[in-house]
Amino acid sequence: MDLGTILATILSPAVLFFFLGFLAVLVKSDLELPHPLPRLFSTYLLIAIGYTGGEKLAEAGISASIALFIAVAIIIALIIPLYTFFVLRRILSIHDAAAMAATYGSISIVTFIVGTEFLARLGTSFGGYMVAIMSLMESPAIIMGIALVRLFAPTSASTVERPGVRTILRESLFNGTVLLLLGSLVIGFITGPTAGAGLQPFMSGIFKGMVLLFLLEVGMMAARRVGMLARVGAPLVIFGIVAPLINGMLGIGLAWLMGMGAGDALLFTLLCASSSYIAAPAAMRQAIPEANPGLFELLSLSVTFPFNISIGIPLYWGIISAVWQ
Numbered sequence: 001m002d003l004g005t006i007l008a009t010i011l012s013p014a015v016l017f018f019f020l021g022f023l024a025v026l027v028k029s030d031l032e033l034p035h036p037l038p039r040l041f042s043t044y045l046l047i048a049i050g051y052t053g054g055e056k057l058a059e060a061g062i063s064a065s066i067a068l069f070i071a072v073a074i075i076i077a078l079i080i081p082l083y084t085f086f087v088l089r090r091i092l093s094i095h096d097a098a099a100m101a102a103t104y105g106s107i108s109i110v111t112f113i114v115g116t117e118f119l120a121r122l123g124t125s126f127g128g129y130m131v132a133i134m135s136l137m138e139s140p141a142i143i144m145g146i147a148l149v150r151l152f153a154p155t156s157a158s159t160v161e162r163p164g165v166r167t168i169l170r171e172s173l174f175n176g177t178v179l180l181l182l183g184s185l186v187i188g189f190i191t192g193p194t195a196g197a198g199l200q201p202f203m204s205g206i207f208k209g210m211v212l213l214f215l216l217e218v219g220m221m222a223a224r225r226v227g228m229l230a231r232v233g234a235p236l237v238i239f240g241i242v243a244p245l246i247n248g249m250l251g252i253g254l255a256w257l258m259g260m261g262a263g264d265a266l267l268f269t270l271l272c273a274s275s276s277y278i279a280a281p282a283a284m285r286q287a288i289p290e291a292n293p294g295l296f297e298l299l300s301l302s303v304t305f306p307f308n309i310s311i312g313i314p315l316y317w318g319i320i321s322a323v324w325q
Contacts, residue, residue: 038217056127105145124262266317
């Protein structure tokens with residue numbers, strides 16, 4: 001792994017703004033983004049990523065290989081939470097293990113965004129279908145987490161009434177994040193690159209600036225939870241670092257076997273290695289109320305996410321560069 005690549009990643013504007021937000025909370029600065037703005041930033045990023053991905057997908061077309069990539073992505077999004085559950089079951093309750101497994105089987109859109117910025121700096125392209133893969137990898141892990149609780153939790157363990165399976169499936173498949181991302185992808189695919197030419201100043205021109213503002217807020221969110229790490233315990237903190245490494249290696253192996261290009265392989269690896277701190281935790285709060293939400297949100301946002309964007313990306317890219325030669 002090239003030391004220059006590591007430094008370029010850590011010293012990139014996106015990562016540095018994340019750590020600026022992190023530092024602001026640690027030093028008790030009064031820095032704060034007005035409440036509606038972070039939601040606006042995330043909404044914009046979802047639209048821009050989805051629409052641009054749809055344009056690229058329309059330009060490239062849907063082939064048998066792309067269909068294979070999507071199918072494998074959905075399968076791996078079910079397998080990761082399955083084995084993660086049995087690993088965590090040794091140190092956590094059934095409910096906490098299932099919620100954590102769903103969180104780590106799902107994906108981080110922000111990690112994906114940082115990955116695309118990394119590829120842009122290297123001048124490496126990636127396919128628009130990767131946005132579709134990202135969208136479709138969000139829900140399977142949530143479904144698996146619910147299934148694991150249904151299968152392994154004693155029926156008398158809690159008197160809390162859980163939402164029905166149909167309700168949870170509907171909300172995981174059509175929650176705002178997934179719906180906006182997939183909807184933007186479909187719109188971009190239908191209209192194509194020609195119709196979207198006039199939208200480039202909006203879709204691409206301000207994109208990097210919005211990423212910086214959003215990561216500044218994410219850094220502050222992560223720092224507000226970091227004080228809980230001492231109460232979580234070393235085994236779970238270690239898990240928050242080892243899990244993305246194992247899942248990332250799995251992603252690299254699958255990408256190589258399927259014949260993905262290097263840029264697509266990195267993004268697929270990041271999707272496998274990342275963990276959700278928005279959609280999956282929100283779904284787990286409702287589906288598994290017995291689980292401790294502070295636990296899985298803390299590890300995902302304050303341990304795994306910083307690791308992936310600072311160390312994970314250059315590490316995965318170094319391996320991909322060596323294998324793909």
